[in-house]
Amino acid sequence: MVALQLALVMIVAALASGFVPALVCPRRPVWIKALAFPLLGLAGLAGIASGALALLGGQSGDLQLPFGLPWLHSLVHLDALAGFFLLVVGLVTLVAAVYAPAYVREYAAGPQPLLPLTLFTGPFIAGMALVLLAADAFTFLVGWETMTLAGYFLVAYQHQHTANRDAAYVYLLMSQVCGVFILLACGVLAAFGGGFDFAGMRAAQLSPAWASLTFVLVFFGFGIKAGLVPLHVWLPQAHPAAPSYISALMSGVMLKVAVYGFIRFSYDLLGTISWQWGALTLFFGCLSALLGVLYALMQHDLKRLLAYHSVENIGIIFIGLGLSLVFAGTGHPALASLGLIAALYHCLNHALFKSLLFFGAGVVLQQTQAHDLEKMGGLIRRMPVTATCFLVGCISISALPPFNGFVSEWLTFQTALQGPVLRNNILGALIPVAAAVLALTGALAAACFVKVYGVIFLGLPRSTQAAKAVETSTGPQLGQIFLALLCLLFGIFPTATVAQLAKIAGQFFPDAMPQLTAQGWLWLTPISPEIASYSAPLVLFGLALAWLLVWLWLHPRRRRQPVSLVSPWDCGFGPLNARMQYTASAFAMPIRRIFAPVWPMHGGYQPPSAADPGGRYQLHIGDWAWSKFYQPLGRLISAMARRLAIIQGGNIRAYLAYSFFTLIVLLLVVSL
């Protein structure tokens, strides 16, 4: 029960952090900061405590909230699954609360007041927590819409830029579409289950056709919010538009809430899983992972690049979930829970490293006053702490051992390699191909983050702002160091984490626990030690040992001959300058040429003219989903709306006639 009460404390504290400053001191930025962010931190702490108690302590609880309608109670329930996601939300919220006070100093001199930012951040967090706790459809949707609407105002915070207003509009539109999908899914479940509470929905007896229809609604509903390709286009527009710590919350946490919804509805409420659902999930997961990273490679706006990487990572999570659903649908519960564990682990990892990268990006953007990678460079010497933490984030997201991203991808690989147990040739052969797609994704992500890190932090500064950048203040530094340490920790001690995640999988597959940690805390063995094992602590130890040996061997020489600094060889043509370096576009050019059909590209060389005596080279890279999916759909809807607009003549008698005939038709319907 304590866990549940703490979760309610989290919601109340988050709401208070939004509304108390607005009521008490709306015109004093200093007081707003002093009130809003500590309360937000309190909400984060409460979320961590509550999630930890629910997940580690195995506490669960039910409560009826004192609002709602007499015949429609508002119920909350906390279990291990909700607890895990609450922990993730709490962690990132806490770090955001530590990071934000120094970060929002930028806005003190800007055109916006600080108040809207804190006013909507609170409900945004509270909405997410309510979604995780909800035990009936109404509470769920109230939480969901609170999160969505608060998110709209956060995206639109810097509304003087047209791009941000457009991004917020597209975000709101797509969020409402996904809200409709979820509403319909709830409706189907409630109709069969006889009630809007989750217990009733769980008991609903659905025919396979209705169950599959509901799954499709659930998949697209939560898939839009999670940013699956081709529904992702709102995401890379909206996430970069918000202030950086809000981007971190959106990419790191809000997407995870959508994943939570998907897991809750498909594993828990729908119950009987069929493998075709897994195939659908796997297909879209692969598509998102691959296209997400390919589009990310072509971005020059740092935050937009990171947002595309969120699409990629959501794809990886859905690959894990898809594998899990396929195995669950074909009667392999142990492998199904392995896939689920891999997906959940990646949720945690992505929340950690993506928010770390967004926090780092915020600092970089503030210092260089630029979003464009081509204007940065050499920042590692100006801001060593941020650079080190960002490097940890880059290594983690590129899925390199011994950091955390690698563990979850390794578990996903191991799940995929068990494809042959399916005894279904086509499915058994396609699943390893999904693993190959995942491998390609990982390798391309590494290429992308070499580009990002190399261009931002290494080399020579490409602009005067980059040359003058300074390290950020203590708060943001602490937040980043904390997340970087967590990235390392969850990479080095995966067995402890996996043992906890196995409890969640045990909720859905109670009698089939995989033997992941049977060999002790050192060894991660997904199926059995003969089949595959990975020992992250020993890998780190081996690396340290090899390093130590080399260092000891070279140390006497280092003492004898200190390193001397010289200017780099410039082929005798005069000093090197920043423009001679490889740019981000140049770095990605070979990949752009190899995968050219993936992007709609236009532009090229324009010969010299009066305006540009030297000629000009331009290249615009778009997004196929925008031009081939969103725009045609938008045009179709506009055309339909124009047709319908005929009935709006502006004549009051016509409107009265509409009302009259509607009334008659309704009376007819009632009388039948």
Next chain:
Amino acid sequence: MNGWLLAIAQTLFMAALAPLLAGWIKWLKCRLQSRSGPPLWQPYRDLMRLFGKQVLLAESASPIFRLAPYVVFSVTALAGSVIPMLAVGLPTSALADAIVLVGFFALGRFFLALAGMDVGTAFGGMGSSREMTIASLAEPAMLLGVFTLAMTVRSTNLSTMVSFLLVSEFQIYPSFVFAAMGLVLVAVAETGRIPVDNPATHLELTMIHEAMILEYTGRHLALMEWAAMLKLLIYMVLLTNLFCPWGLAQDLRLAPLALGLVSVMAKLLVLGIALALAETGLAKMRLFRVPQYLGLAFILCLLGMLSHVVLEMN
């Protein structure tokens, strides 16, 4: 405990052997090109010379640049320790399976590419860009090849994979044949040999690996060069032991280990001749032909997997 000591000894042995293999291939290539060639131990001399030299560091270099040689070398040495070279069943092969091995190489490459971009010269960035492009195509092909073997063997543990052919009755698996062809192509690309990269060139249009380490001097350069030699050795040992493991020791007694040593040396000798012949006979291909080359490797590995599913599953 013996197993752990043997694993450490094997790693040291690999590190010591790597320059000899490089010298052997270089000498063979020179002979094939009608030149007299340096003595076999020339790479040792080069390394010792570099280790003795002073390090000159570019002013614009960051700590990453000084860190990278150590990371690259340690990761490569660790990768060497998990490979069953003389015997199967070493405890280190449980540390990391085939997928983690690919991860080790990826980690080393990540730092190598960062080091290439660090100083801020044009060549470094060019090398990094090319290296990461090629790796992003080679890595999936390699993993697909590994998956093909893993599905036949039902394990990604390197010891189990190697001992599969060793203990089971001899029979030709079509999936192994395809995977072997694919992995050979990948190994050539990953170790930077002709036709993908030329380790002997410093011509700006063609270099990849050399471009990234162009700014290195002294012991840093020595570590980078040594790591590259070690990587070549690891790939060659991995290929021979995966597809031709006969002669490997199956327990840790002295006599089988000695036999394992002799057999692996003989196999490396032969594979070195094959590599030297291929490098002499082939020309380096254009950078943008490499995707087709690696696509072929990918298709071969995919064929291996399909032939496993179609022919071997039942």
